[in-house]
Structure formats: structure tokens, C-alpha cells
Amino acid sequence: MQHKWYNATEIEVGSNSKQIFYMETIEVSRLSALAFFAAGEAKYKGKRNFWQNREKTFTLVGLGHAYKIENNKGTKRFDHVESEWKQLTSQIVQEDQHLQPILFGGFTFDPQNEVAGEWAKFPQSYFTVASHQLVIRNDQAFVTINLITNETNSAQTFETLRKERDELIHAAQVKEVKTYTKPTMISYAEPFKEEYLQSIDQVTTLIKANEAQKVVIARSLALQFEEAITSPQILSHVVHEQPESFLFGLEHENMLFYGASPERLVKVNNGRAFSSCVAGSIKRGQTAEQDEALGNSLLNDAKNRGEHHYVVEMITDTFEKNCRDVKIPNGPKLLKIRDIQHLYTPVEGQLNDDATILQLVKHLHPTPALGGVPREAAMHIIRQYEPMNRGLYAAPIGWLDADGNGEFAVAIRSAALVQDKAYLYAGGGIVADSKPQSEYEETLVKFRPMLRALGGQLHE
Numbered sequence: 001m002q003h004k005w006y007n008a009t010e011i012e013v014g015s016n017s018k019q020i021f022y023m024e025t026i027e028v029s030r031l032s033a034l035a036f037f038a039a040g041e042a043k044y045k046g047k048r049n050f051w052q053n054r055e056k057t058f059t060l061v062g063l064g065h066a067y068k069i070e071n072n073k074g075t076k077r078f079d080h081v082e083s084e085w086k087q088l089t090s091q092i093v094q095e096d097q098h099l100q101p102i103l104f105g106g107f108t109f110d111p112q113n114e115v116a117g118e119w120a121k122f123p124q125s126y127f128t129v130a131s132h133q134l135v136i137r138n139d140q141a142f143v144t145i146n147l148i149t150n151e152t153n154s155a156q157t158f159e160t161l162r163k164e165r166d167e168l169i170h171a172a173q174v175k176e177v178k179t180y181t182k183p184t185m186i187s188y189a190e191p192f193k194e195e196y197l198q199s200i201d202q203v204t205t206l207i208k209a210n211e212a213q214k215v216v217i218a219r220s221l222a223l224q225f226e227e228a229i230t231s232p233q234i235l236s237h238v239v240h241e242q243p244e245s246f247l248f249g250l251e252h253e254n255m256l257f258y259g260a261s262p263e264r265l266v267k268v269n270n271g272r273a274f275s276s277c278v279a280g281s282i283k284r285g286q287t288a289e290q291d292e293a294l295g296n297s298l299l300n301d302a303k304n305r306g307e308h309h310y311v312v313e314m315i316t317d318t319f320e321k322n323c324r325d326v327k328i329p330n331g332p333k334l335l336k337i338r339d340i341q342h343l344y345t346p347v348e349g350q351l352n353d354d355a356t357i358l359q360l361v362k363h364l365h366p367t368p369a370l371g372g373v374p375r376e377a378a379m380h381i382i383r384q385y386e387p388m389n390r391g392l393y394a395a396p397i398g399w400l401d402a403d404g405n406g407e408f409a410v411a412i413r414s415a416a417l418v419q420d421k422a423y424l425y426a427g428g429g430i431v432a433d434s435k436p437q438s439e440y441e442e443t444l445v446k447f448r449p450m451l452r453a454l455g456g457q458l459h460e
């Protein structure tokens, strides 16, 4: 152990109850983020999270909840999370960047959706500061203990956490990372398949009648396994199979929501904001030539360019309102990931003084890559035609710190795991000339990464 930073501050939480916020960070030699996550299985199951950015320069693992921000406040939920986070962090001594608590979590796709299903118990906003927080930035690893308490024996609780931390680190500094088997699937169902196919026809009719210009319609798969799947087991497959994506896992009680998304919603780094427009899709080719031909046909396809254009327009507009010096390339490029290629346009700008990452999340969500145009009409159509609750699928998931830096992805290519059951989600942008069968096939391609991680057959 090379360095150590420690601080304890008296703070007020909620309606002025006095608490002490203890933080201690140590720098550790490189360890396995997954093994650290797995080491929390006995004590912190149901209260863990995992995040890795696309570039693999930032990994965050959280075990336990030192602090939680949860609410069901509909459109006010973004402001609520922001004000609680500001209140908490404004009281902490900020001199040392290594004593930085990180808030991780997500906002559900649509607080107005009332379908219960697997998301019945999930709050509309769910954010936590971990008791044990592992951050790997570039090649440096830091483990932080966060403890917020008003207990009289808090010093003793802190000592217990220190011991626990040492054990967690020991368990994670392994020479060889544990390998996990794939689970055994015993049933595969496509609920509402017929309804989905019909809804594409109905939605294109609405679009032709000018009720909306674009609506993203999604569906789910319901899988049953021989036995309960653990979070480290499934995350290990996702991490190894999907290195080009944002990787995330978020536990809530007996659910793990996880996935590998190619799509950044927003990143803020020292006042600079970045987003990405990802919409319009085609499969990968079997050979390099075929792959290139497919990519070229995507770049020149009017229907996909249409899907993409709505997203660029809306994200650009939001950036123009919240940033200066906005930069957008002239046309889309291809974003190629293991199973699929997308049209991709990056957007960046310099945040205005009053703009923040959470304000950008609030204004951007849902972009027309996940919702539609116009936003409210599209949301209304989604509520009417999708018989499910998206929960965190297609919703913002990510982290932020006390300095206003952070990153959110849109949680697509994702699934909810509830013990021995998994629900996979995928959708696509419906425009006037969408065809049910090809949209259906597009969702099959989008299900692939999560299906593969679960050891499932690729039903095509």
C-alpha cells in the first residue's frame, strides 16, 4: 500500500440530523474489479454495482450503501437527486481529490409506466454511495471506505470496515481471475411477439398520419434457467465478451440489472460535455468484404439515416441550449461492435456556467434513439403499444462525483436477472417506412450479446 488519505467531517443529512462522514482512501496495486465485486457476495449481495467505460480507462465497483438517494418524483427526480447530492458533498472537505465519494445509479425510463412485472419494486431514481468503493483510473487503483453515521460507537464500525476492506482487497489481488460456467437455460419465451409485430404496423400508420415522426418500440425475452445465476457469474461473461461497450451492473434487492451498451448519453469532464448519437443499425458481415458492404449500405440507407437524423437534431439542440462551442461532424460514421453496426455521430461542447451533468441527463432523456419525436407524443404511443415496463432499459445509468464530473450511458443491450430468471430487452426506431419483420430481426441481433452471456441459443 503506497498512499493513504483520511478525513472525518461532521455533516447534516436530511432535516439537520448531525452525522459524521468518514472517508479513507488507499492506493492499492492493481487488482481484479470483478473479483472485488465477487468478494462482496456474502455480505453485500443486493447492494453492489459495477461500471466500466468504453475506453476501459475508468472502472468503478461499489459494495454496500453508505448513502442512498431514492425517489419517485417523476420529472422532478433529476433535480431532487442533484440537490441532495450537492447538499451532501458541499459539506465535505474537497481539498484532496482522492477523498471523493462517487454517486452511482440510474433513472428509470418512464416514471408514468405502471406495468408491474419485474420492475414493481424499483424506485424511479436509485443512486448510492458505496461503503467500499473501488476506482481504477488508467492504471491506478484506489479503494475508499465511506461511512456516514451518527452511532456513538462509530469509530468501532469504521475499524470493522477497515478489516473488511483489507479482506476484500486480498480476495481481489488474485493471480488468476476466476472463471465461471455458463448457466443452463431451460426455457426461452418471446412474450407478446404477435403484439409486437402488430404494433410496428400500427405505429407506422400513426406516423404516416403525422401523430409522431419516430417512435422506439421495444420488446422483451423471458428466460428460465435451471438454477439461480449469480451476479459475478453473469458479469464475468459480459466483461469478457463485450469489451467495446460501457459495461454496467446494478443490484437492487434480488435483481441485477446489467448490460453492455455502445451508447453514451453524456459525459462531463472538467466542464467539457460529450454525447453520442447512436441510431440506425445493421448486422455484422461474415467476412471483411461483406461487413464493409453492409456498413456502406447502412451509411446510404434512407430509412436508417432518417432514424439517425432525429437523434442528431435533438441532441444538438439540447447542447446548443446548455453549452457553447458545440462541435458536430457533418455526417455519421460507423460504430462497429461485436454483433451489430450503428450510425454514430459524436457531439461535444463547453458547459454553460449553470449547466450540470444531471441537468443534461434530464434534458436529453429520452433521446429519439430510445423515445421518439416529438418526445411526449412518442412516450404516449410507447405506453399504449408496449405491454411491458422498461424499468432501467433504455434509461440513463452512470456516475457522478462532487466536482460535477461523471458519465451516463443509455442502458440498452441490457437485461434484468432475478435469481433463475432473466428478462432481456431490445427495441428499434420506428419511422414511416419501418417493416415489422425487419424490425423484429433487428431486435434479435440486439438481444444477442445478453443472450450469449447467458449461454443461450441464438434463435434466428
Ligand SMILES: C=C(O[C@H]1C=CC=C(C(=O)O)[C@@H]1O)C(=O)O
Residues within 6 Å of the ligand: 216, 218, 263, 278, 279, 280, 281, 307, 342, 368, 369, 370, 394, 412, 413, 425, 426, 427, 428, 429, 446
Ligand atoms: C433501442 C435500442 O437501440 C437504439 C440504439 C441504437 C440503434 C437503434 C436502432 O437502430 O433502432 C435504437 O435507436 C436497443 O438496442 O434496444
Ligand SMILES: [Mg+2]
Residues within 6 Å of the ligand: 279, 280, 281, 307, 428, 429, 442
Ligand atoms: Mg433501427
